[in-house]
Amino acid sequence: MDIPPKTVRELYRTMVIIRAFEEKVQDLYARGHIPGLAHLYIGEEAIAAGVCANLGDKDYITSTHRGHGHVIAKGALLKPMMAELYGKETGYCKGKGGSMHIADVNLGILGANGIAGGGLPIAVGAGLSCKMKHPGQVAVCFFGDASSNNGTFHESLNFAAVHKLPVVFVCENNGFGISVSQAQHQAIIDISIRAAGYGMPGVTVDGNDVLTVYLAAGEAIDRARRGEGPTLLECKTYRWRGHHEGDPNQGGRYRSKEDIQAWVENCPIKRFEQYLTKNKVMTKKQMQAVWEEVESEINESIEFAEQSPFPPLSEMYQDVLA
Amino acid sequence: MSRIITYAQALNEALAYCMDQDDSVFIMGEDVGRYGGIFQVTAGLQDRFGVDRVMDTPISEAAFVGGAVGAAMTGMRPVVEIMFIDFITVAMDMVVNQMAKMHFMFGGRAKVPMVIRVNIGAGRGTAAQHSQSFHAIFQHIPGIKIAMPSTPHDAKGMLIEAIQDDNPVLFVEHKKMYIDKGEVPEEAYTVPIGKAKVVRPGKDITVVATLNMVAKALTVAEEMAAQGVDMEVIDLRSLCPLDREAVLASVRKTGTLITADEGCHTGNMGAELAALVAEQALDSLQAPIVRVAGPDTPVAFSPPLEQAYIPSEQDIKDAVARVLEYL
């Protein structure tokens, strides 16, 4: 593996930011500081980090209801992100979107999405504009296992394949759509096999192994950049928390404690830390420093969010049309 | 015997009763099984009736709404839960071109006895794609009954009625009402779909409201009574069939009309009632018709903006004040 050490360290840092951010959100939500729904990404960090490390500012992503990790990995700033979660005027969407709708088109973030499967056709469209106007740029589409049952998945893969669009479809298979297990919602185990039906490569990888994700995504993204068409990349993972904060018992109603515990043991960050230590890429002390740095950055974002005003009521009538 | 239960429990009782009575009744939807539905309307039903009759579906709204159409045409009585009305858009062809059309298009040879349960409403901090109240869209599509129960009592009776009806029924609930409590008889009963209810008779000002706007209108009516204004509050209870007679009778009596519904102002239920009165009772009007409605914007996430979006008691009071200027 010839991944530059700088990239390896960045992968680590990205995962740590996502984890620390989400843990803070968990706490803020529990204390009633953050309204609405927050779908946390804890346990799945390696996917966003590994995929987005292959992307530049000019590449696009579409995200999901569980989108904090994707947008952080794509370069979103923590201050306007946190402010958005608080519904403040200084947030990415002026407080109008909230957790499920963070977007920054300048960074190629075409929005988190409240509709399960809503992002797939949007990514196809971004792929179209890349192909027509910006060859070499790509669109990456994140979506969950359960969302792969929406018709949009099938229509989008077919469309992208037949037109050889530079789109990489990244399925985050965490084994559940809310309370419904994968075995209850589809009759296959590897979602990547569906790629065959549309004429594109399909790959399944360990989504908790950040280097594996990074390399597999890199290959798919390079292929798309070369104009060779889309890939379906499935990353197997697990969400540690409930479907959203407030899901009774953090999803304990439909998952066993043992299962959750086994996946917590399989923590993508812990695994990567072991790798970093073993290969002498980073010392424990250096890793600790990353956590501390990140922690203060997140605290600043909270302070920023708390001090920001809510949007004025007149803002409600703005932006309905361009 | 009546007791106090929640709106969600009342719906649950209706489902259980119908499933008990008729083995062609079954439930499909996301997380309706062991999880009991995200608002707990189907809680316990899978244990009681089994996984085939209380079926967790994949996230495939087009397939399970369309599936309900096909099942209904072939002898079943499906009750489908769409988690939020916002997601019915994914199945719009099945609703508009298939479900609503079959009976007419096939010359009355096919029946589609199915129910689609949806919920509308803002107020839970879930932003633009989980808070909409666009039920009025379906009023524009002939061939669908649209039920809107505003109390636990009506929720139970109208759902039994909807399931037993041979037509497709869009059953519109409000997500903020699931925990509302009220008196509900233990035994089964039906409440007709298409009959409005005068929930507070009055002679001065007519308010026609839906879902939780009914309770808001009643609160305002009590306040206004203290000031000598006698408001009549009508719970419309369904958009189709539309109880035109009930609305017209009240307008002819009071000479006024205020409508109250959470949907966006433009094209909402109030627009249809205003047109009805303009066509059939214009000469009774003593004041302009006033529509209390959501603004013509998506629902914002930010709590103060979301609160401002939701039509309030104050909005109804403002409407009453406006009407009083003419009386």
Ligand SMILES: Cc1ncc(C[n+]2csc(CCOP(=O)(O)OP(=O)(O)O)c2C)c(N)n1
């Ligand atoms: C069209 C549509 N149907 C239903 C929902 C409700 N819903 C939100 S997330 C979700 C489960 C999504 O599961 P998955 O795609 O596996 O993503 P995960 O939450 O596991 O990350 C459901 C059913 C929705 N948002 N959109």
Ligand SMILES: [Mg+2]
């Ligand atoms: Mg999932």
